[in-house]
Amino acid sequence: MERTQLKNISISGSGTSSGGEYDQVKVNGSAHIHGDLICEQFKCNGSAHLEGNITTDTAKINGSTHFEGDVEVKEMTINGSTDIDGNLLCDELKVQGSSTIKGNVKGKEIIVRGSASVNGNVSSDEIDVKGQVKIKGDCEAESFEARGNFKIDGLVNAGTIDVELLRHCEAKEIGGENIMVKKTRDASGFKKLIKFFMSNHNDQLTAEVIEGDNLYLEHTHAEVVRGNTVEIGPGCDIKRVEYKTSLEIDPDAKVGSQEKI
Amino acid sequence: MENLISKKDLLEEANISYGQLYRWKRKNLIPENWFIRKSTFTGQETFFPKEDILLRIEKIKTLKDDLSLDELADMFSPSPTLTSLSAEELTKRNIVSQTALDMFNNFHGPNQSFSFNQLVTLYVLNSLLQTGDVNRAEGIDLLQLFHDQAQTVNNAGSELIFIRKMGVSFFILTPEPANLFIEPQAKKIAHYKISQCIQELKLKLS
Secondary structure (H helix, E strand, C coil): CCCCCCCCEEECCEEEECCEECCEEEECCEEEECCCEEEEEEEECCEEEECCCEEEEEEEECCEEEECCCEEEEEEEECCEEEECCCEEEEEEEECCEEEECCCEEEEEEEECCEEEECCCEEEEEEEECCEEEECCCEEEEEEEEEEEEEEEEEEEEEEEEEEECCEEEEEEEEEEEEEEEECCCCCHHHHHHHHHCCCCCCEEEEEEEEEEEEEECCEEEEEEEEEEEEECCCCEEEEEEEEEEEEECCCCEEEEEEEC | CCCEEEHHHHHHHHCCCHHHHHHHHHCCCCCHHHCEEEEECCEEEEEEEHHHHHHHHHHHHHHCCCCCHHHHHHHHCCCCCCCEEEHHHHHHCCCCCHHHHHHHHHHHCCCCEEEHHHHHHHHHHHHHHHCCCCCHHHHHHHHHHHHHCHHHHHCCCEEEEEEEECCEEEEEEEECCCCCCCCCCCEEEEEEEHHHHHHHHHHHHC
16 A cells, blocks of 8 residues: 655654654653554653554653553563553563553563563463563463563463462462473572562462463462372472372472372 | 353363363353352362353364364354355355245345345244244244344344243343243243354354
8 A cells, every 4th residue: 555655753852742643753852642643663762641542563662651542563662661551452562671551461472571560461472571570360371481470360371381480479370281380490690689688588379270281380389289290399388189190299298188080 | 040060070071171271261262251250168160151161162172173273263253254145145055044035035125145144133033944933924023023123133142032822922032141930831932042043153154
């Protein structure tokens, strides 16, 4: 489709715009945009406040931005802080700073290297967390990988769940094909530093129910664990285990009752 | 009270694993509202509407070799897939009978192509006629009801119930799940879930 040449806006200093359709939107100071924005590229190096929805190809936020509406983007990188009051629909999301999303998040690849908090549900092909994530709803992915801290109030449903625990991780329910929960063993400098400040926290996962085909759990506290092949590693405290094919229990684990189905 | 099945019993009865169940849920093959949480002596357990879930799993298992999971999800979703189909094709592919088609055309005027919602109406009418549950006059009543309540029918989450008492018959169209208590003399002749009909129809069309 032949498109008419779109204009750019660049706000350096402080400025306002009413929104509209553009090629590139660049904010280097502080900007207030009153309407919806459609553009190819959105870049904010200062602070921006958008009252409407935004649809863009790429969004890069190095400062702080507040979106009051929905955000639809192919590639989004957040190096500063971002608040989204609506839903976020993206192909690729990379959060290296902090972000808060009040709606749902739907994506293909979500990478968190800082902290992210979502009030709705999250669904993506891949979720990779090295940092901290809080989700109030459910979390669905083909692959869910976490090296850090998470708190999920709903169900984590993923094909492969691979978790290395840091401090107290929490999920209400966990379900999937392959579930692996481990305590981090390599103590890097950064970890040691964190541990130094938070010395009272033990690395641990708490969940009500964990269900899957192949399970390996360490330092997990759960009411019920159900699976085909179940391996309960050290530090676990599980009230009830139901298994189909095999069950192995580490001597350092506590299991209330077990039943072969 | 609807017949429920616990997750554990379901896995055993359908011979599937936890992984499969969670995968299908992720792919939207099993609707969210079928997961019913209840407290039991072992803590919270998940239950499912027994007939619906067993039927659905049976379908997924038979179809999953031919169709991708995404295609299956399309089929199970209540939203319409294709836009229209011609009258000729409908009878040729044996989706509905000529009788049903004629009745529909008599009621609505001659029609050459049918929208998805019209197809749903036709499909329901056809099934009722084929089973001998309704006669022609009653079929017209059904067409009238579906015509008047098009919005409700299109919402997909509704059920159609056909009741007869001492020769007098009538249709009831109600949102899902329908909980009706019928007096002993009255007889429930037919009970259709529109969402189920839409699935069957999609399967026939594909």
